[in-house]
Amino acid sequence: xxxxxxVRSCVWIGTPQGSAAHIRAESLHVTLGDRPVLSGADVTVxxxxxxxxxxxxxxxxxxxxxxxxxxxxxxxxxxxxxGSLVLVKQDMATEDDRTVGDLIAEATxxxxxxxxxxxxxxxxxxxxxxxxxxxxxxxxxARLLDAWDAERRVDIALAGLNACSDRARVLSTLSVGxxxxxxxxxxxxxxxxxxxxxxxxxxxxxxxxxxxTERLRDHPGGLALVSHDRALLHDVATSFLDLDPTRDGxxxxxxxxxxxxxxxxxxxxxxxxxxxxAQVAQHAELKRAAAEARSRLSQGGWRPDKGTGKHQRATRxxxxxxxxxxxVEDLERHEIDVPQPPLRLAWPxxxxxxxxxxxxxxxxxxxxxxxTPVSVDVSGGDRLVVTGPNGAGKSTLLAVLxxxxxxxxxxxxxxxxxxxxxxxxxxxxxxxxxxxxxAYETFLANHGCRSHAPSLGSLxxxxxSATRAPVGRLSQGxxxxxxxxxxxxxxxxxxxxxxxxxxxSSSLVDDITTExxxxxxxxxxxxxxxxxxxxxxxxxxxxxxPKDPS
Numbered sequence: 001x002x003x004x005x006x007v008r009s010c011v012w013i014g015t016p017q018g019s020a021a022h023i024r025a026e027s028l029h030v031t032l033g034d035r036p037v038l039s040g041a042d043v044t045v046x047x048x049x050x051x052x053x054x055x056x057x058x059x060x061x062x063x064x065x066x067x068x069x070x071x072x073x074x075x076x077x078x079x080x081x082x083g084s085l086v087l088v089k090q091d092m093a094t095e096d097d098r099t100v101g102d103l104i105a106e107a108t109x110x111x112x113x114x115x116x117x118x119x120x121x122x123x124x125x126x127x128x129x130x131x132x133x134x135x136x137x138x139x140x141x142a143r144l145l146d147a148w149d150a151e152r153r154v155d156i157a158l159a160g161l162n163a164c165s166d167r168a169r170v171l172s173t174l175s176v177g178x179x180x181x182x183x184x185x186x187x188x189x190x191x192x193x194x195x196x197x198x199x200x201x202x203x204x205x206x207x208x209x210x211x212x213t214e215r216l217r218d219h220p221g222g223l224a225l226v227s228h229d230r231a232l233l234h235d236v237a238t239s240f241l242d243l244d245p246t247r248d249g250x251x252x253x254x255x256x257x258x259x260x261x262x263x264x265x266x267x268x269x270x271x272x273x274x275x276x277x278a279q280v281a282q283h284a285e286l287k288r289a290a291a292e293a294r295s296r297l298s299q300g301g302w303r304p305d306k307g308t309g310k311h312q313r314a315t316r317x318x319x320x321x322x323x324x325x326x327x328v329e330d331l332e333r334h335e336i337d338v339p340q341p342p343l344r345l346a347w348p349x350x351x352x353x354x355x356x357x358x359x360x361x362x363x364x365x366x367x368x369x370x371x372t373p374v375s376v377d378v379s380g381g382d383r384l385v386v387t388g389p390n391g392a393g394k395s396t397l398l399a400v401l402x403x404x405x406x407x408x409x410x411x412x413x414x415x416x417x418x419x420x421x422x423x424x425x426x427x428x429x430x431x432x433x434x435x436x437x438x439a440y441e442t443f444l445a446n447h448g449c450r451s452h453a454p455s456l457g458s459l460x461x462x463x464x465s466a467t468r469a470p471v472g473r474l475s476q477g478x479x480x481x482x483x484x485x486x487x488x489x490x491x492x493x494x495x496x497x498x499x500x501x502x503x504x505s506s507s508l509v510d511d512i513t514t515e516x517x518x519x520x521x522x523x524x525x526x527x528x529x530x531x532x533x534x535x536x537x538x539x540x541x542x543x544x545x546p547k548d549p550s
Contacts, residue, residue, distance in 0.1 A: 011069055012107065012190065014084040016144035021083025021193030021221060022046035023068050028077035030063055037063050038074070040250045043241060045194055049222035052233050054261070055243030056505040057477040061226040062090065064243070065196050068224065083193035083221075084110070088184055090198045100174075100182055101167030104154050107190035111147035118142050145191050157185035160211035161204065177203035184212070193221040201229040209530065230506050231530035234258045244507070245342050247272045262510065272341045279336045286334050290327040343460040345511040352493045352521035354381035358418045359401055359494060363410035370396040372544050373410055378522050380493055385536050386526040388544035394526040397544070398422060398496045401524065421487035422496040427479045428486075432472030436462060436482050439471050443486045453489045461485045477503040484512075494522040501529040 014021075028041040037060035045051055045068065053061045066072035067079060069087040086107075117138040124131035142148070158165040163181035164174055171179050180203045187195070195216075201209055209232070216223060216236045227233060233240075240254045240261035246268070254264040356379060363373040370393030376384065378401070386394050399405040400412055402422035414420070430439045440456040456467050461481040466474060474482065480503040487495060497516075501509045513535045516523055525536060 011071055011087040011089070012084070012110075012192070013070060013087075014081060014193070015110070016141060016191075016193055017083035018144050018193065019047045021085075023079065023081050023085070023194060023222075023224075025068060025074075025079045026077055028064070028067060028074045028079070030060065030067065030072075030074050032063070038067070038243070038251075041077075041241075041243075042251075042253075043068060043224075045196075045222045045224045047193065047220075047222050049194075049224065050216075050236055050238040051222075051224040052237035052240045052261075053224060053226045053243065054233070054240055054506060056508075057475055057503070059243040061243060062198055064241075065198050065224065065226055069196050085194040085196060086187045086190055086192040087196040088187045088198060088200060090202065096172075098171050099167065100164055100169045100171065103171070103182060103186050104151075104167065107186040108150040108154065111142075111145045111150035111191070114138065114142040114145050114147045118147075144193075150189075150191070153189035153191075154186055157189040157211075157215070158182065160215075161185045161208045181208065188212075188215050188219075195219060195221065195223045195225075197223070197225040197227075199227055199229075200225060201227060201232055228501070228504075228506055229530070230258070230501075230509065230532075231534065233506065234531060237261075244505075247275075247339060247341075249339075262507075265507070269341065269344075273344075276336070276339070276341055283334055283336055286327070293323055293327040343463060345508065345515070346454075346458060346460040347515040347519065348454050348459070348488055348491065350519050350521040351491055352380045352519075354379075354520060356380040356418070356493065357415050358382075358522055359412065359414045359420065361401060361407075361410065361412045364397075364400055364407040364412055365409045366393070366396050366400065366405065367408045369393055370400070370407075370544075371546055374542070374544070375410075376401070376542070378494055378524070380522055381520055382522040383536075383539040384524045385533065385539045385541045386524060386544065387528075387533070387541060389546070392544035392546045394544055395425060395498050398498050398524065398526055399424070401494070402496050415493075418493040419490050420494045420496065421490045421492035423484055423487050423498060423500055425498050425502060427483050430471055433470055435468050436471055436474060436478075437467040440467075440482065440486060440489070444489055447490060449489060449491075453491070456482075456485055459485045459488060477505070480504055481508075492521055494524070495519070497523065497525045497527075499527055499529070500525060501527065501532060 023043070023045045025041065025043040028038050028043070029036070030038040041064060043051075043064070053064055055061055063072065065087060067074050069085060070079065070081060071087070118135070121131050121135035121138045125135055146153075155165060157163075161181040161184060163185045164178050171182070174182065184200060200212060204212060213232060213235050216225075216232075223236070225232075225237070234257075238255070238257050240258075242252045242254065242261065242265060246252055252265070252268070254261040256264070358378045358380060360377045362375050364375070365371060365373040372393065374397055378384070386397060388394055396405065399422070400407050402420050403412075403414060404422060404424075428443075430443070434442070437456045444453050456462060457464060461484060462478060466478050471479065471482070484500075500512060504512070509529075509532070513532060516525070516536070525532070527533065
């Protein structure tokens with residue numbers, strides 16, 4: 001796939017066109033290697049657009065952004081661009097010895113050029129030259145860029161995202177997070193007609209997220225973003241392009257914001273499942289009828305009563321053969337042309353008993369990792385959200401409650417009959433050569449799970465092809481789904497979830513949240529995810545602060 005623009009983390013393209021700016025893509029097809037990534041995608045981004053490009057990992061979201069920006073050429077399809085755009089990519093190339101100042105200068109260059117052109121045209125007018133048209137054009141270009149305020153806007157953005165503002169600082173000496181924040185800040189305030197953002201919430205703290213959300217809402221031009229951050233999608237996006245599988249294989253566009261996307265996808269999914277189920281049922285009935293007719297023939301055909309005439313016997317026997325042939329023809333003509341719908345999460349019914357004591361921690365702490373002593377008493381059906389900054393000990397607390405880690409002070413008592421499952425941020429140390437279903441079954445056997453534990457395929461978390469693939473070849477998202485399947489299969493009395501939204505699609509996280517609200521087992525969630533925190537706002541919260549060991 002040819003690259004048509006320099007590979008940098010931020011790409012500036014085009015000249016401002018204001019309300020006339022747009023990107024239109026029609027019938028895009030992209031194949032990477034032997035795998036189709038995009039098929040039949042139609043996209044329009046124009047002034048006022050707030051488009052979210054969504055879908056599971058590997059569905060082509062980033063690829064589509066790069067095609068829209070013009071840095072990647074599709075195998076087929078047409079892309080037209082009018083106006084200026086900025087693409088902020090996920091990758092963090094250091095770009096040799098470039099400095100923060102170089103990045104700012106590149107972003108503000110159009111504004112400086114517009115002001116310089118305006119000065120030249122003004123001077124020409126002052127000397128009596130016929131420069132009215134040049135002056136009007138220069139003034140309009142400066143207005144579109146809001147060129148007079150470019151440097152100040154960049155400084156505001158750098159401060160708002162807590163990014164380095166030292167112009168002399170070499171980008172390669174900054175952390176990955178700092179480099180990203182500098183690039184994002186510069187892009188946000190470079191005043192392009194169109195903004196294309198790939199996972200813009202990466203590396204941002206709460207203040208940075210609020211600043212980003214406000215800036216995107218106020219952006220005067222168009223916006224297309226790829227994000228797994230459901231809160232950002234809730235707050236900013238007004239339309240959604242969903243790249244997940246559909247009945248006809250084409251992407252879907254939904255209006256009405258986040259809820260319009262969720263409801264539209266739900267309606268289409270239900271209709272798809274119903275039509276597929278109806279065709280499968282009809283095919284099964286035809287198979288049953290053919291098998292019944294075949295059985296009659298294999299048993300010697302129709303046997304007439306004694307005394308039946310020879311002619312009548314021959315006529316009736318031929319009728320049996322004809323009936324069989326008709327059944328076979330009906331079966332052969334019938335095709336299931338509605339494709340298999342995608343998986344749906346099937347959360348097992350919990351056998352946990354409400355009120356049963358599960359675990360009690362009293363002033364538990366771990367040197368250097370959980371400095372705030374924690375006391376919690378968890379019984380069946382309890383709910384708890386654990387919050388706090390990075391390094392406060394949230395993951396450590398869950399590991400202590402899950403008996404993966406012994407506290408250095410305090411104590412933890414666990415009901416010996418209680419089952420506790422921990423979805424940690426790191427996947428288990430499983431055999432990466434074994435197929436996923438073997439790793440799953442081995443896990444269940446090692447934990448003494450009952451024989452009626454659900455099969456891996458029945459949970460709706462991994463496609464059949466993924467269950468047969470070696471664990472080491474699964475994507476991060478697939479490995480995360482496998483780990484979640486193991487936790488659910490334990491039928492836990494207490495489910496511990498450490499950042500459960502990591503590497504999972506927005507739609508799956510929504511389904512998980514729905515199940516968490518109604519399962520009978522106890523649940524403790526540690527998360528930074530803003531939407532999950534909103535969804536679980538009614539749960540008791542435990543905030544850990546590493547600066548307050550009291």
